[in-house]
Amino acid sequence: MRILVIGGTQFFGKLIVEQFLARGDQVTIFSRGHRRPEFWDAVEYIPGDRDDHVAFVRTLRQHSFDAVIDNIAFDQEDVEAAIQAFAG
Numbered sequence: 351m352r353i354l355v356i357g358g359t360q361f362f363g364k365l366i367v368e369q370f371l372a373r374g375d376q377v378t379i380f381s382r383g384h385r386r387p388e389f390w391d392a393v394e395y396i397p398g399d400r401d402d403h404v405a406f407v408r409t410l411r412q413h414s415f416d417a418v419i420d421n422i423a424f425d426q427e428d429v430e431a432a433i434q435a436f437a438g
Contacts (some may be wrong), residue, residue, distance in 0.1 A: 351375045354413070356400060356432075357421030358393075359385040366419055367393065380410065403431040410435040 353370050356381040357363040364387055370377045371392055378394040398409050400422050413435075418436055423429050 351416045351431070352414070354378045354380060354396075354410070354415040354418045355421065356380045356419065356423075358419075359387055361421075363419075363421040364368075366421070378413070378415065400428065403427055406431050407435045 351370075353375050355363055355367050355370070355377060356379075358367045358377075359378060359381050365386070367377055367379065367389060371389055376394070377392070378396060380396045380398055380400075383395065383397050385410055396409060396413070399408060415436075418432070420428075420432055423432055
């Protein structure tokens with residue numbers, strides 16, 4: 351399964367990524383890239399800042415995933431950007 355994890359480099363997001371990798375899923379992380387966990391070489395990385403909603407939508411609209419886990423949608427604008435990016 352192709353899974354996108356928004357965040358995923360620390361706290362529970364990191365644990366989620368580890369579980370998906372252990373299961374054999376193809377994992378992509380969208381993050382600023384400041385942290386690089388031990389699994390870094392096993393995931394695809396899309397650089398970006400979750401707070402830049404325009405760039406977030408523009409960047410992720412170009413990709414396709416079977417599932418998306420958004421660890422860092424903290425407000426309405428974050429959720430609306432995700433809906434725009436993954437619509438359809």
